[in-house]
Amino acid sequence: MSHPLEPLVVRHTLRVPAPSGPGRPAGSEGQGAAAARQFDTALMSVGFKLSADLLEHLSELPGAVVADTAARTLDTVRRMVGDHVRHNVYFVDFPANVPDTHDFWAECVLRALVDDTAREGTLPVLFDGLVNLLALPAYGTYQHTYTEMLAAHDELIVDAGDRVTLLHLGGPVEAEATALYLALAGSTTPLGNEDLRDLAVLAEHRAAGPQPAQIPVRENRAVVNRARFDAGADLLLDTVTDVLRLACALSGGDVTLLEPTRFRSLSRRDRRALLAGLDSVVAHSPGRLADVHAHREAFKRLGERLHAHEYAARWPHAARVFAVARGEAEARSFDGRVEELLGAGDVTGAARLLAGAPGKLLRALDRLLCACATQEERDAVTTAAEQVLPQASGRVLLSVREHLHNRADGDRANSDRADSAARRVFVNRTGRAWVTPDTRPPVPAPERERLIAALDAETARRLPDPGHLLIDPDVLDVALPLSGKATTAGLGVLPRGSASPVEGELLRFFTYWKQASRDTDFDLSGLVLNEAYETVCWLSYTSLTEVEGVHSGDITQAPDGASEFIDLRLGAVRGTYVVPQVNIYAGEGFEDVEESFFGYMLRDGEQRGRPFEARTVRMKSELRGPGRVALPLVFVRGKDGGWHAKWLHLHLKGRPHSNRVEENRVSVATLVRGIVERERLTVRYLTGLMAGRATATTLWDGTAVPDGPVTYVGLERPEGLHPDSRIITPENLRDLIPG
Structure with missing residues (x-):
């Protein structure tokens, strides 16, 4: 039987809650084992696999229980990797037979001229020397079905380098959900928007159960308070801003206070609870009144909804909050x-x-x-x-x-960093970035x-004593997650500034979007920069082919969803940096579309298959955020010739419409330089400090793991770790940050 929290557990922990069911009936021996093997095979087609202990556990259950678990889990992991939608391409043979851009445009015009319906509108503009590509019937919409596209491609050639992500055996779903709730609620770093939404779901089910010893992040506390309020439990309030955040949550608004909340009409019960909370906070700590100044307008609007003047005699300290907000009382900040x-x-x-x-x-x-x-x-x-x-x-x-x-005071004198030291790159909590001159003295x-x-x-x-410290070297250059803000949910997503190796001859990145209510055109582009961050070339709908690779073609509307791809042969890239970007040309924003995401795949040079093959996907992240241009990451060529991905998680404001890579390449190059050249604190730093207290430190070579308990830090949890081991992977990397 399904549990509403099971998909959350799988997504956040890569553990499948232990399914339970009736004992295996007589005569059914082997049904569970056969179903488990089929489940494992199906998972491998999308780049996942059952761990040995999970396979063994499922094999002992009735076949029907295993089949039900498989259906639910497959749906979850397909969504994680982006395989729950159909990825079609404009050019049916992509990456083969992509035409030259101008030849393609000329073909679209010719097809319009022989089309009786389109000819009348095409001829007049040709005489003016201008052509609206969007008015040509052959441009921007799929010219073949998804089935026809599949028929044009051979089956994927399985490669040893394809991604395999292990799913491990978890405990009972209730225990797993509780552990996940405690981890998210008690996080020492702010959560991203998706994680905050997941915390709200978990809190609704766990408000009356075990609670974290502390909830240090205020947004997390607001989400938990919302659930506790509904459950009639005591609230966690020690600042007036805590009460404001709770009021925002009750109105379905933004508990981070970044966006203004339109407070709804509140019930008498709600008003009394909020006023009592404010009164208690100020009575206990009068100095908290100074916090009102930071959100004066929000408090003024809230006061109108709470009818604070009606309760001034009952809760005088709360009345002072709104007097300060209106400027009628002083609270020196x-x-x-x-x-x-x-x-x-x-x-x-x-x-x-x-x-x-x-x-x-x-x-x-x-x-x-x-x-x-x-x-x-x-x-x-x-x-x-x-x-x-x-x-x-x-x-x-x-x-x-x-x-x-x-x-460092030597930065300005360092010739190879002189330009970057003269600028400051700012990134706010939503991922919006901008650059200003750096005039600070050292x-x-x-x-x-x-x-x-x-x-x-x-x-x-x-830092805790780690005992035997076991480290996967590939995790050492992952940036510490000092904030989850602007880091979207997905598979293989790492904090801003992280570096991860890119191993493969063929790099293919992609975007998918589905519009909600009006025609929406996202454009995938790839900007190639040299070592001085100067433009070498780009791939986009205006440049379908280059020495580096090919573009899959421009799709200009997505009522049923649309995908665009860029294929690069890394050995042919003439530059040092490849910057994928998603530009909104027209229509809905990243926050408005029904769905949108970005990712990349790696293949060897001869590996056939469809344009999208789930088991070759190395990373997939949701595309959510402000602005009209998204910069998820940059691919960087190292001095040894090898490539790695550097995570950006940036958004540019862009134009209201018609954003193109040609027009934002200078600002993009400046931002990329600022992120690439800033030295982040990484896992290497913390594990270096931990090593001084470890009984032993081992760099794991990917083979056997130690027999006893370890503190394992890596990109993925290996099989065979002792059950008493502490395991740190990107899914819970925030746990590495000391309180």
């Missing part, structure tokens, strides 16, 4: 006091005040050190920072450590080195 001190040149005083808010002090270190006029002031700031390190969150420690590493080297040493020591102190 903490940040305002800091600015006053800095404006007066009192850097030491500002540092002393900030010491009461360790996270704010550490985030302000760069500014404070650059504002110091004397060595005495620099010593005071550095000492204050060292003293508050034990009170700051692990995520803040790591963020500041990464920042200081990239603020951070003084002695203080920078002293702080880095202190940050390393404090981080190492918080």
Whole structure:
């Protein structure tokens, strides 16, 4: 019998909750084993496989139970890899027989001229020297069925390098769901939007059950509070902003507070609960009134919905919240006091005040050190920072450590990084990116080195003793997930700045979209840059063929879904960087379409098959975010000639319509340079600190694993690990961040 949380468990953990069923009836021996083998074979066609323990468990169950489990799990993993939709291509033989762009356009015009319906509209514009490609009947829509496309391609030649992702045996679904809920709710780093939605589903089922010891991320707390509110459980509120986030959740709004929420009419019960929460917070901590300033307009709108004036006598402290929001009462903000001190040149005083808010002090270190006029002031700031390190969150420690590493005072003098050091790349929580000149003076080297040493020591102190540390070398260059924001859900998705090897002769990346209510045209493009980030060429609907590869053809509407592909032979690429991008030419945005995603496949040079073959997919991510241009990742050629993927997770604002790779290539190159050349804190950094406390450290060579318990850190969980092992893979990499 299916459970509504089972797909969440499979997606997040790659574990199949242990199916249960009646004992195998007499005479049915072998049915479970046969069904399990069939299940395994079906999984292999989409690049998955049952682990030995899962195969053994399923083999002991009745065949009907195994078949039911197989149907549900196959549906989940097909969605994970993008195989739940039909991927057609404009050119039926793609990647073979893709024509030259201008020859193709000329053919479309000729076909329009012999079409009685289209000829009348085509001839007049030809006399003007202009042709609207979208008006040509042969352009932009599939000219063959999906079945006809399949018939034009040979069966996939299975290769040893094809992706195989193991599915492992989990515990009972209730236990697995509870463990997943505790992990997401108690995460020390913010979750992405998809994970937040999954947490909301889990919280609805787990509000009355076990809870994390702490919920440090405020958005997570808001989602949990929403579920606890419905269940009648106690709420977790210690700031006025916690109450505001809960009000947003009750209205179906944005608990991250990035987008304004339109508060709905609230029931008397809801109003009383929110007002009581505000009153309690302010009564306990009057200083929290200063937090109102950051979201003044939202509090004013909420006050109107809560009818706060009617309850002023009952909850006077709550009434003060809305008085501050309206400007009728004063609540001096903490940040305002800091600015006053800095404006007066009192850097030491500002540092002393900030010491009461360790996270704010550490985030302000760069500014404070650059504002110091004397060595005495620099010593005071550095000492204050060292003293508050034990009170700051692990995520803040790591963020500041990464920042200081990239603020070396020698950067500006370093000739090969001079251009990048003169610019700052900013990326907000939604993935929108922009570049500004960097006019900051360097951070003084002695203080920078002293702080880095202190940050390393404090981080190492918080890491658990790993025992035997077993490390997959391929995970070492994965960036630490200091935030899940702007990192979309999917298969093989890694945090921004991560590097992962790309091994194969043929690289094929793709996008799929399905419009919701109006014609929508997404354009897949690939920009090739040289080592100086200058344009070499591009592949797009305006450039279907290049030395590097071919484009599958332009599809201009997607009522039933549409796909575009770009095929590259990596050995033929003339540049150093290949930047896939998805441009919205017309229609709905990434947040508005019914579905959209991006991914890439790897094949050897002679491997036949359809344009889309699930078992060759190495990565697939949802395309969600602001802006009209998406930059999921960049492929980088190393000095040794090998390639790797560097994760971007960026969005450009773009134009309202008609975005093209030719017109955004300069801004794209600047952003790519900023991400590629910034040095991220990676798994290598934390495992290096952990190794100092390990009883043994082993780089796993992909063969046998140790017999005893280990702390395993890798891209995928191998078979045969001791059941008491601690396992860290990209699915739960956030657990590596110390609290």
